[in-house]
Structure formats: C-alpha cells, structure tokens
Amino acid sequence: MNELQKIYQTLLTRYGDLDWWPTVTGSPYEIIVGAVLTQNTAWHNVEKAISNFKNNLTPQIVSSMNMTELAEIIRPAGFFNQKAVYLKEITKWYAGYNFDAAAVRRDSPEELRAGLLKVKGVGKETADSILLYAFGFPTFVTDAYTVRLCERYPINVEKNYDMIKACFEEALPKSEKVYNNYHALIVINGKNHCRKKPVCNGCPLFSGCKRKNI
DNA sequence: CGCCAGGGCCATA
DNA sequence: TATGGCCATGGC
Numbered sequence: 001m002n003e004l005q006k007i008y009q010t011l012l013t014r015y016g017d018l019d020w021w022p023t024v025t026g027s028p029y030e031i032i033v034g035a036v037l038t039q040n041t042a043w044h045n046v047e048k049a050i051s052n053f054k055n056n057l058t059p060q061i062v063s064s065m066n067m068t069e070l071a072e073i074i075r076p077a078g079f080f081n082q083k084a085v086y087l088k089e090i091t092k093w094y095a096g097y098n099f100d101a102a103a104v105r106r107d108s109p110e111e112l113r114a115g116l117l118k119v120k121g122v123g124k125e126t127a128d129s130i131l132l133y134a135f136g137f138p139t140f141v142t143d144a145y146t147v148r149l150c151e152r153y154p155i156n157v158e159k160n161y162d163m164i165k166a167c168f169e170e171a172l173p174k175s176e177k178v179y180n181n182y183h184a185l186i187v188i189n190g191k192n193h194c195r196k197k198p199v200c201n202g203c204p205l206f207s208g209c210k211r212k213n214i
Numbered sequence: 215c216g217c218c219a220g221g222g223c224c225a226t227a
Numbered sequence: 228t229a230t231g232g233c234c235a236t237g238g239c
Contacts, residue, residue, distance in 0.1 A: 020220090039221040045236060046220085078236040082223085123222050143220060187220050 003155055004171035007205060008178070011185035014204040018184040021133040024050060028101040029059050029094065031134035035126050036086050037077040048076035059091050059099045086121025093119050101135065109137040124161050132183075138176040140168045141183040145190035152206060 001009070023030045030050065037046045050057065052073045062070065071084035093115065097103040104112065109131055116127035124142070131137040142165045150164055158164075172178055189203065 035220085038219085040219060040234090041221085042219040042237070044219090044238075048237090076236060078219090079221090079234045080236080082234055086222085121222070125221065129220080141220090145220080183220085191220085 002171050003153065004168060007149075007153070008172070008182050008185070010204050011189055012181065015185055015188055018181055018188060020180055020184040025057060027057075028104075028134040029099070030057055032090055032094065032130050033057065033062075033087060035129040035133070036083055036090060036121060037074060039079070039083070039126065041078050045076050045078060049074040052076065059094050062087060062091050063095065083121070086119075089120045090122060093122075104135050105137075109139060112137070113139070124165075128165070132176065132179055136176050138174045138179055140165050140172075140179045142168070143183070143187065145186050146183070148190065149186055149205075 021031050021034065023034070034046055034050060037049050052075075056062070056065075056073075065073075067084050067088065070087060071080045074080050074083055074087070077083060094104075097107075112131060112135075113127050116122050116130060117124070122130070128139050128141045131139045132141055142161050146164055146168075147159055147161075150159055150167075155167065168179075168182070172182070189205065192202070
C-alpha cells in the first residue's frame, strides 16, 4: 500500500464512508449549483441558498429568472452578484446538453472538462467537482485542504493543482467511489481537527500537529 | 472585533 | 506564470 492509500485508509477508519454530495432534490443540476455556490463559502450558507430556491431549483426555471431575482435567492451564499452570473453561465452550458444528465455522461470526461473550464465561474476545482459528484466520472478533486495535506506529507514536490491531482489519480484505483470519499474525508478532517488550533491532538494523520492548518 | 469558509476572475508586472 | 485585490454572507 502506498502513502496515499494509507492516508485514505486512516481517514476512512476514522470518519467512515461519507458519500458526498448531500442534496435535497438529488438532481445533478442541484450539485452543479452547489459546486458554484460553495466557492470559498461555508457549506451551511450554501444550504440556506439552496433551500431559498424552494421548488424552483431546475435549470429551466433558473434560465427564466432575471439576474437580480436569482442573486436575491442565493444571497446567503455570499458573492451573490458574481455567483448569479456564474449560475447563468453554467446553466447555459447545461442547456447545450438539453439539461440531460445522460447526454452529458455520453461525452468524454476530457472534452467535458475542457468545456467546463471555458465557462465563466468554473475553475479546475469546480469543474472536477461537477464531473465527479454530479456526473460520476472518476476524476480526483483537489482543493486547498489537499494542497495543505501535501505540504504536511512530503508526497508531492510540486504543489500545484494538476500535479497533485495526477499524483492522487496515479496512486489510487480509478474509482469514482474512492475519489468521492477521499476528497470528502480530506475536507472533513481539515475542518474538524486542526483549524485555528495551535496543537492538534485529534487529527488521525499526525498526532501532536502544531501547524495552524490541517 | 477579526478570521475564514468545500474559489475564480481580472489587472498588473 | 504568478501574485494581489476583489467579491459578501454568516458562524464562531
């Protein structure tokens, strides 16, 4: 078992199967919206924004909303003026597939990723989150927590998004299930144990951690 | 009161 | 290509 597999097992033993992404409607579109709304934003605020849609969280209805109307609904998620534009853009992208998740899944993940990255408001992390969590492609999601983890453990010399993503995908079986859980576990571990704590005693990855993050 | 959250865009050098 | 300012609410 390599180092990244060991870390996965350790986190899995500690936290169990997290099975992201939590949704209300269970639709891929809700996950897409959540992926945009959660950008640099606490998940609790995203939940408030999503509940504000009530029964209107469909791409058809969002398409018909005007910008100020949409911004007002997502206000609790912060950056609402920017994100209203972003949601309009990603919804336009989805319209290219007739709002049909099956049609998206028929396309190749490489082409989808390239297409997503052209959408204003969708960077690498959001694109990969959408591919993995909304459509089930086995693509690893790297985020700030993952970068910090790689700084702790001397796994990657390079610490940019693409290098870390490739490193994890290389070290692990190409499994949607594993990628889903691993990213979730890294985030939860980062949140629960070493944030704002001078000494981290509860972190299963590094007891007696004195770093501020992870 | 300050810090930061499941980032990304844009201007600048 | 690599920083830095900016976006904004809500929990602690």
